[in-house]
Amino acid sequence: MEALTGRNVLSVADLTVAELHELLAFAAKLKSGEITWTCRKILGLLFSKASTRTRVSFSVAMYQLGGQVIDMNPSVTQVSRGEPVADTARVLGRYLDILAIRTFQQKELEEYAKDAGIPIINALTDLEHPCQIFADLLTIQECFGSCQGKTLSYFGDGNNVANSLLLGCAMMGMNVRIAVPSAEYEPNPEIVAKAKEFAGKKTEVMITHNAQEAAQGCHALYTDVWASMGQEKEARERIPLFKPYQVNTDLLKLADPEAIVLHCLPAHRGEEITDEVMECSQSRLWDQAENRMHAQKALLASILGNDE
Numbered sequence: 001m002e003a004l005t006g007r008n009v010l011s012v013a014d015l016t017v018a019e020l021h022e023l024l025a026f027a028a029k030l031k032s033g034e035i036t037w038t039c040r041k042i043l044g045l046l047f048s049k050a051s052t053r054t055r056v057s058f059s060v061a062m063y064q065l066g067g068q069v070i071d072m073n074p075s076v077t078q079v080s081r082g083e084p085v086a087d088t089a090r091v092l093g094r095y096l097d098i099l100a101i102r103t104f105q106q107k108e109l110e111e112y113a114k115d116a117g118i119p120i121i122n123a124l125t126d127l128e129h130p131c132q133i134f135a136d137l138l139t140i141q142e143c144f145g146s147c148q149g150k151t152l153s154y155f156g157d158g159n160n161v162a163n164s165l166l167l168g169c170a171m172m173g174m175n176v177r178i179a180v181p182s183a184e185y186e187p188n189p190e191i192v193a194k195a196k197e198f199a200g201k202k203t204e205v206m207i208t209h210n211a212q213e214a215a216q217g218c219h220a221l222y223t224d225v226w227a228s229m230g231q232e233k234e235a236r237e238r239i240p241l242f243k244p245y246q247v248n249t250d251l252l253k254l255a256d257p258e259a260i261v262l263h264c265l266p267a268h269r270g271e272e273i274t275d276e277v278m279e280c281s282q283s284r285l286w287d288q289a290e291n292r293m294h295a296q297k298a299l300l301a302s303i304l305g306n307d308e
């Protein structure tokens, strides 16, 4: 797997459809042990927002490949004291082999990519969360044998996760439905247009305000928090607005009987998803979280190459 050698992954759509298929197949082989890989490189993590899964799964993936990790956050670097991105990027690029960044603006990521001279991975921005979606698609592939022709329905806020799901699902030949309370919470229109281009006439991209319509016969129900990191002030006022989009047993009943439930986590239990659904036999939340590590290991290995 060398398709992504030296590349940045700032968006799901930075991969071609063929590369995305290849990445997921590679992740499955690394997970099963069919392929082993060594990569003695150094990954930097520069996270301006909190993280449990992304931080730990990236670190463990890199360690298991034989590499090392430097976990930074702006408060312990000069970033918090205003050192320009272009300067930080050029310096970090001299030390590290690859840098995963979690921040607010996609533009900041692009600035790092322009100046660092090493591959940059999007570890979540306000616009996208590609690494999450690689793991989600791996999980769907494991559950159904293939993503092709399956329908994923997402309920809640048209946020970073929804944006990346739109791209990833459309690229994998899936139908994707996004149910949000109103136009204000719809996903990024440019991303919707791009997803529709990937889907062409073969699959469906639906943006709706009707949760029941979105749930009908779907194979995967997906939700995320109603207020993302950076939107904490809006959290309370969003609750009544988003309540009809909660993933609960009533919504689950409308889906295909074999449907699975996904959530990127962390969850606000009792808000976007009920305890009952999180813990039900159709929930694949913990496999999904584990797959962050396998998918990111594949990503690191395919960008950095094999040192054996």
Ligand code: CP
Binding pocket: 050, 051, 052, 053, 054, 055, 124, 132, 264, 265, 266
């Ligand atoms: N899903 C996800 O990205 O989790 P963390 O915020 O814990 O990294």
Ligand code: NVA
Binding pocket: 124, 159, 160, 161, 224, 225, 227, 228, 229, 264, 265, 266
């Ligand atoms: N949409 C959420 C995802 C967290 C993993 C956020 O950006 O806070």
